[in-house]
């Protein structure tokens with residue numbers, strides 16, 4: 272428990288909240304300036320032990336608040352944060368609009384909405400942020416300084432948040448499904464499970480780093496692996512015949528539509 276004014280209060284010490292706090296501490300934040308508000312006493316003890324942060328079971332005042340509870344708990348938590356006089360709120364809850372956040376915190380608090388993804392757990396996330404019209408450059412810079420501790424941050428208009436959610440929020444699952452399918456195919460083609468598993472994990476790591484670090488487009492990188500009439504060309508032809516591009520577009524469309532529906 273603490274009553275001093277922290278630099279940052281993080282409400283919700285679950286997967287995302289702890290990953291963000293871990294990233295901030297690793298990037299040089301003094302852990303004693305961070306208070307994590309969490310209702311689970313065991314999680315509090317773990318966070319204090321692992322990261323050296325303060326913990327509390329009630330919302331405390333801070334220079335800014337990061338809200339990392341489930342979407343259904345966000346409005347109530349926003350109201351509690353506003354009551355402490357904390358001037359800025361950053362919510363990472365899926366589907367909770369800036370207008371809803373702003374309404375819950377009132378006109379004296381600035382609200383920013385963010386959509387991170389699970390690679391934030393290994394500090395390789397990508398987070399899109401958007402704010403209300405009251406949001407200044409300083410408010411955006413504050414939000415970016417927090418979220419950049421766990422990966423890349425991009426600013427988007429809120430209208431694009433459903434598409435961001437469909438591509439980057441849900442995206443890790445698309446990649447993991449592809450890894451699952453490749454693993455099953457490798458085993459079906461006669462590879463032992465441990466070899467297939469090592470091949471697939473390193474394939475995604477290596478290709479991901481190559482793509483992220485290269486100035487080439489994904490299409491150019493693909494072409495560089497594909498000799499005419501070679502093995503890759505034979506494999507890729509099956510994807511094209513099966514209309515993979517159309518399938519991927521439909522996948523993203525369905526996820527974006529669901530995101531829009533959940534935000535209502």
Ligand SMILES: NC(=O)c1ccc[n+]([C@@H]2O[C@H](COP(=O)([O-])OP(=O)(O)OC[C@H]3O[C@@H](n4cnc5c(N)ncnc54)[C@H](OP(=O)(O)O)[C@@H]3O)[C@@H](O)[C@H]2O)c1
Pocket residue numbers: 282283284285286287288308309310311314339340341342344348363364365386387388389440
């Ligand atoms: N995980 C993702 O991939 C992802 C991606 C983008 C956005 N998000 C968003 O991130 C948020 C957190 O997700 P998560 O996966 O980290 O969830 P999580 O692991 O369940 O973490 C939420 C934590 O907040 C605690 N909590 C709930 N109400 C509270 C309150 N009033 N005061 C203090 N603590 C409270 C929960 O405790 P109990 O468990 O005891 O309820 C839990 O420890 C969600 O809004 C989600 O939409 C997640």
